[in-house]
Every structure is written in structure tokens, then in C-alpha cells.
Amino acid sequence: MEETQNTPLEFNNRIDLRELQEAVNKIKNELGKVIVGQKDMVELLIISILANGHSLIEGVPGVAKTVTAKLLAKTMNVDFSRIQFTPDLMPSDILGTSIFNVKTSEFEFKKGPVFSNIILIDEINRAPAKTQAALFEVMAERQITIDGVRNDMQAPFLVFATQNPIEQEGTYSLPEAQLDRFLFKINVNYPSLEEEISILEGNHHRKDKISDNLIEPVLSASHIENYQNTIKEIIVEDNLLKYIAAIVNNTRTNANLYLGASPRASISILNASKAMAAINGRDFVTPDDIKKCTKPVLRHRIILTPEREMEGFTSDKVIDQILETIEIPR
Template sequence: MTTYDERASLSDLTDTADRVRRSVERVIEGKPEAVRLSLTVLLAEGHLLIEDVPGVGKTMLAKALARSIDCTVRRIQFTPDLLPSDVTGVSIYDQQRKDFEFKPGAIFAQIVIGDEINRASPKTQSALLESMEERQVTIDGHTYRLPDPFMVVATQNPVEMEGTYPLPEAQRDRFMARISIGYPSPEAELEMLDVHGGSSPVSPLDDLQPVAHADDVAKLIEAVRSVHVADTVRRYAVDLVTATRNHPELRLGASPRATLQLLRAAKATAALAGREYALPDDVQSLAVPVLAHRLLPTAQAQLNRRTAEQIVLEILRHTPVPEAAAQAWREPYGRSSDRGL
């Protein structure tokens, strides 16, 4: 049975998330889906990869999300000469104390913005692996915990761009979702020129103030964890991921980590909609952003110009959706009268 406190938490979640969404949309206009997915990943305790061509607002979206929350924020500008120690930190010998002192790197923040992550060498990219998965950093045999909540928002240009290194499979798998912002509509672009194209242009980030605290986000994450996922919805997610491993046009399917993150994102989507239970629709809406970047098409599929996104959409069309009465998705909560609704 759902308690009063749980219902209040979900109500607080939708109110707080709506404030953050409106704050980000003051900067990123006309892209509500990108903003919604960013919030979903944040509340699902994941990491976000924003991939698109230069100049469409990738870094602006990451900064707007970070500035809308009163938390510690660090930015890492990934370049070919960036070292792993610049990211994680380094132990420096203190001659006065005659001992090594740890100097934390840029990864020690609650929201870390990794700008143009695929311009760094694979060695430096791999420095993020432990921190993104285990939320800790190990240096010289000592383990240092990262703050809560912790989220990496990375941007990258398409691999066809000059001077980029493709992210290793293990690195891509640690990002819960990949989104693309795309070009703005002509109307949104004209409005951008009116607002920011004057004689004294002002950055839209300058007036952005925090609308939520890091402690509030931590409580909202706890509320998302309490969202119920029925066995049939779990099976549906597993069926989708299994289909990627057996698809003839894929040489690498989605990992078990992908299944876990797909369900976590579905729970966050349900909570943002004010529901205490996840639906198959939540899983469907997240399949492409959560699964596609983990998949590797075969050489023949690439010759046929088949993308991972197209293959995921095909899998969605051919995977049976569980059929049940709406009441079945929220079985643990009993009848409506039992829940006080």
C-alpha cells in the first residue's frame, strides 16, 4: 500500500522537476524532449551523453541543467593533451609533512560537464570508467568516494568530425542515454536572434538561478527508487534487450547494464508523470536513447546505411507488448480505495 509520505514525495518530485524544466527551457528553447530526457537521466542516477554537430547548444544544455540546481559543478574541457590525472586527481609529495597529499581532480563534483569528450585520447576517456560506474576514484591504492548525487553530462561531436576519437564500448555503455538536440526551428532561431543578437549580446545563462538544491534532488531520487515495476514490464524490457543480442544486423547487442538502466529510466519517467508504477509505454519511449548508442551494426548493415536507431525501432515493432489491465501495473498498491485515492 502506498503511504501518504510516498505520495507526497512524488508530488514534490513533479513540482521540483517542473521548476528545473522551466529553468532549462529558458535557455534551450523549442527542445522539450531533450530537456525531459536530461531530467529523466538525472533522477534515474545515470549519466548523459549529448551528441550533435557543433553550435546547436550541447554545452549550453549541460550548463543550464547544472546551473538550475544548487550543487557543486565542474567543467572538463577534453583536449588531446588532457591527462587522466587532470580528471581524477593526483597524489603530490608534501615536503613539510613528508607524506603524499591527494589533490582531487575535476571529477569531484556533483555535476561534471565533460565538454567534447571524444576529443581526448582513449586513455583519458577511460579515466572516467570507475567514477561513472562505482562513483568513486582509486588513486595509489586509496579509494575516494564521489559526492551524492553524482552525474556526468558529456558532449561530443559526431565521429566524422576532424580531431575526434570514438568512445570505447565500455565508456559508451556507462552512459544511461544519448540524446541529440538538432537544429532549432526557423521560428526559434529568429527568436534567438532577437534576444541574443543585439549590439550587446548577453548569455542566457547569466540570469539563470538555482531552482532546486542538491539535497532536494537526492530526495527525489529516493522517490524514483520506490516506483513499482510489474513483472510483465520487466520481462518486456528483457525481451527488447535480448532481441538486440540476436539481431542479424548487430555485431554487439546491449549489455545487462543496459537492461538495468532502461528500467531505472522507465521508473524516473513514470515518476515525472506522477505515477507510482511504470508502464510498457515508459520502456518504449526510452528504448532508442537508452539502447542505440550501445549497439554496433555489422559491416553489411553499415553498407546498407542502417543505423542503430533504425534497428531499435524495428525491434520495438516486432517485440510483443505485454497486455494487461491498467490495474495490473500497480498490483502491489491494491485497489484505489486502499491507496486513499
């Protein structure tokens, strides 16, 4: 009976996803050597890589936001840069600057830390608007124009940014235009009691051994590019495209919201849903894939009305209400 039930799944898969699934499991296993729990964050970060999108990670200090992003980058055999954002950080500190070469009597462009494959920006809301604006072009178009010269980023190019929602002194709110360039906003919560005990046990047994040394790279740049291309081939039925459009359209007419989501949000839900289906071994998207991806895609793109904010409403609550309202395709 078991074999009969499994046969249709095997038969229905028109795209071979075994290698991709194996790679995802290897990444999770590598991270599992150090990171305890935080399964949702890890899964969403992997999806963001496969969907070729940037992620904003929000949580209180000490819940492994930076460590997870850093170790995830370590599982990939690509260049990695970590930038600590501070109030005095200038755009040239990130992008690079032209320096006069005395020998050649010409200006030479010295590339900044953003010229890498995986960029980890720690405490992105600490830098002023001018520095944050320097990321607009590179995040949206994977290129930088300096002194009239276009510099293309080498694929893969992904930004993982962290921010602390509690300590707001000395921080600058990210403008909506920049938030819209993040595929996901991932909220990271405290670990459970059992997970915290495991964290303590692991730290004690490792005797404070540097966690970076425990992680082995399992993916190359070409692997990532191949998997990203595979994701584009995942099948999405027309009624599911209409379902995504209906969800996003509801945010624009919803009485609880001052600002709804843009068409970029619809495309983000579509791409993330394809990656969600693939890591679960399916070459087709289901309504559940869409529902799982909707909250992290929309929560940073919508703004509550002042009245709802005062009543203690949250973006997540409004998104839940929208998902309950829209009829699920059959």
C-alpha cells in the same frame, strides 16, 4: 464529467509525486529563460538526474549541447566542474595527483576537477584512450582509487559529456565499455525555423546578457537524493519486466546487429522508465514509458553489422524494428 475522469488518477497514485513534478517544472521554466526548443534533450537530461545516470550528448556544433548541460547544472545548488577534453589531456589532469609537501615531507593528494557533483565533459572524444579509461571507475562506481586509497564521490555525482559526430579529425572513438556506462545517448538536432526565430529574438532582447545570470537554483543535493529514492519506489508490473527483457534479448539475436546490449541496458531501461513515469505524474510504469526510453538507452550499446552499415541502416532504425516486433503487454 471532468471530475469523474480525473478521480481514478488521483486514487491510483500511491506515491505522492506532486513535489517532484513541481521541481521538474521549475527546472524546465528556468531553462526556458535561455534555451529554446530542445524539449527532448532537456527531458532526457532531467530523467538521467532522477535515475542517477550519466548522459552522452551528441550533435553538431552550436545546437546548445554544452549550454543546456551547464544551465541545467546551474538549476541545482551543487558543485559543478567543466572539463574541456583535448588530445594532450592526461588522467592526472582529471583525477588529480599526489604532490610532495616540503613542510610535512609527505605526499598530499590534490583533487582534480572530477571531484564535483555535476561534471560537464566537453568533446569527450578528443582525449586519448588512456584519459577516457580514467573515467571508467568513477562513472561506474562513483569512486576513484589512487595510490591504493579509495576516494568516494559525493552524491549526487553525474557526468554529462558532449561530442560532435561530424568532425572526426583528431578524435578518438569511445570504447564500448565506456559507452555502456552512459545511461543515455541523446541525439540533438537542429532547431525548427520557428525555434530559430525565437532564439534570435531572445538573443536580441537580452542584448548578449550572460545567460548564466538568468538561471536560479531550484534544487539542493538533498532534494535530488530524495527524488532519486522516490523513483526507486515506482511500481513496475512483472509483464513489463518481461517486456524489457524481451527487447534487450532481441538485440543479441538480431541479424542486423554485430553486438547486442548487456543486462546493464535492461536495468537502464527500467530505471529510466520509472523516472519517465514519475515526471508524468504516475507512480507506475506503462509500455509507452519503456518505448520512449529504449532508443536513447540502446543506441550507443548496439553495433550494426558491416553489411547493414553500408546499406545506410542506423541503430535507431533497428531499435524501431525491434519495438514493432515485440508484443506490447496488455
